[in-house]
Amino acid sequence: MATTFKPRNVLLFGATGNIGIYILDAILAVREEFDRIVIFTSQTTATLKKNLLDELRRTKKVEVIVGDLQDEDAVRKAYDGIDTIISALGRGAITLQIPLIRLADASPTVKWFLPSEYGTDIKYSPASAQEKPHQQKLAVRAVLENDVSELAYTYVVTGPYADMYVHFASNPEVGGWDVKSKKATLLGTDGNGPVSLTTMKDVGTLVRATLEHPSVAFKRALRVNSFTTTPSQIHAEFERQTGGQPWTDVRYTSLSRLREVESEAWKTEKPDATGFTLRRIWTEGGTLYDQRDNTLIGEPPLQTLVDVVAEEIRQSS
Ligand SMILES: NC(=O)c1ccc[n+]([C@@H]2O[C@H](COP(=O)([O-])OP(=O)(O)OC[C@H]3O[C@@H](n4cnc5c(N)ncnc54)[C@H](OP(=O)(O)O)[C@@H]3O)[C@@H](O)[C@H]2O)c1
Known part of the structure; x- marks a missing residue:
């Protein structure tokens, strides 16, 4: 060619x-x-x-x-x-x-x-x-x-789409930021694991x-x-852009919990099993x-x- x-x-x-x-x-x-x-x-x-x-x-x-x-x-x-x-x-x-x-x-x-x-x-x-x-x-x-x-x-x-990554998922355990309720779930034990997004x-x-x-x-x-960040950095940016006050309902889903959710979803043939596997891969550093x-x-x-x-x-x- x-x-x-x-x-x-x-x-x-x-x-x-x-x-x-x-x-x-x-x-x-x-x-x-x-x-x-x-x-x-x-x-x-x-x-x-x-x-x-x-x-x-x-x-x-x-x-x-x-x-x-x-x-x-x-x-x-x-x-x-x-x-x-x-x-x-x-x-x-x-x-x-x-x-x-x-x-x-x-x-x-x-x-x-x-x-x-x-x-x-x-x-x-x-x-x-x-x-x-x-x-x-x-x-x-x-x-x-x-x-x-x-x-x-x-x-x-x-890698994962940044727009979708930050959006609050239907299953709150798999991560996201809910701006209206100021609720967030960060993936990983402390939210400090890097993830690459586009x-x-x-x-x-x-x-x-x-x-x-x-x-x-x-x-x-x-x-x-587009950039590499961490759930904690994303969270800090949401807090900054919503007035600078800490959000009150902030949770973490550890990798081991994410694996449990994923395994259950595949066992029960839930359509979102694919999404859970991908989020587990991203949280493991696979991006x-x-x-x-x-x-x-x-x-x-x-x-x-x-x-x-x-x-x-x-x-x-
Ligand atoms: N990185 C991420 O976070 C992420 C997130 C979502 C998707 N993706 C990837 O992006 C790619 C596109 O996904 P998408 O969500 O954009 O797709 P989509 O909107 O679900 O579907 C795109 C188009 O594919 C055609 N299509 C869909 N299902 C079909 C079927 N069963 N049989 C025949 N045609 C079908 C339709 O086009 P026509 O009617 O015009 O033919 C549809 O508009 C995939 O490879 C997906 O894995 C990545």
């Missing part, structure tokens, strides 16, 4: 999902850098998000293809003239990417595939191979690394920066983040590195802890 490659014709799967919309926004902010921006979306989304899709067509010249991503003929046709594919498909659709990757490899125009990652590093350590939530993404990586001939790939590994807006920025640096991004994971790859992709300007806390307070009021 020539290093002079620049993506000009991009197709997105899952473009209006939780994280896809941030990736799409970041790309559309530099619309002139691309010839074609194409969204492949389901009939359900086309109906539910009709106004948004109409607006994207009208104001940003986004091409919207409505179809079933399991319809190989429809996907093959959608790939015509596309050089780069960004998938932001949700957890329920991770393995559906495998046929999409094989079709991309067979396409005469598609050169680069970014599978749906944007989260916890699924190859952080040897133990990562056993983690239940990682299995489907690992299977996707195996296809990209072993079964395709020409296709380049990049895994954009961002805001959802920054996921978009970092994917766009990845597209701008294909020569360093091909055939590897890029481990990026931390000596160095980040932000510099490789031009060190784009990113958000800070102050921004994240301010936004959470704004949304709670």
Whole structure:
């Protein structure tokens, strides 16, 4: 692959999902850098998000293809003239990417595939191979690394989303800050264990920066983040931005308790078991590195802890 490659014709799967919309926004902010921006979306989304899709067509010249991503003929046709594919498909659709990757490899125009990652590093350590939530993404990586001939790939590994990390979870034991009630649960025995976070807006920025640096991004994971902090530092920032008084209801969930909650959730097949496992991994330090790859992709300007806390307070009021 020539290093002079620049993506000009991009197709997105899952473009209006939780994280896809941030990736799409970041790309559309530099619309002139691309010839074609194409969204492949389901009939359900086309109906539910009709106004948004109409607006994207009208104001940003986004091409919207409505179809079933399991319809190989429809996907093959959608790939015509596309050089780069960004998938932001949700957890329920991770393995559906495998046929999409094989079709991309067979396409005469598609050169680069970014599978749906944007989260916890699924190859952080040897133990990562056993983690239940990682299995489907690992299977996707195996296809990209072993079964395709020409296709380049990049895994954009961002760690947990700061916006979601600070939000008070439905199960208060798994962490978060409840601004209205001034209640918080900090993960870890003392809240001083570091955790690396990326805001959802920054996921978009970092994917766009990845597209701008294909020569360093091909055939590897890029481990990026917005900032590294601790639950105690997040808590101090919430207190600072809510008047400077200590919050009265502050609890801690130790790693051993987090493991119990996680194990119970898997035993009883609760849908939030995946989330509990990920929070346990983050609390164990599974988001931390000596160095980040932000510099490789031009060190784009990113958000800070102050921004994240301010936004959470704004949304709670
Ligand atoms: N780091 C973190 O803290 C964190 C948090 C959440 C998610 N993530 C990661 O981000 C990626 C995207 O997740 P998300 O929450 O943004 O996804 P999502 O909003 O649940 O889904 C994104 C899109 O995928 C398509 N889709 C979803 N489920 C599908 C199914 N079962 N079959 C077919 N299509 C389906 C839909 O698009 P169309 O209808 O347009 O086809 C949907 O809008 C995942 O890899 C996830 O693990 C990371």
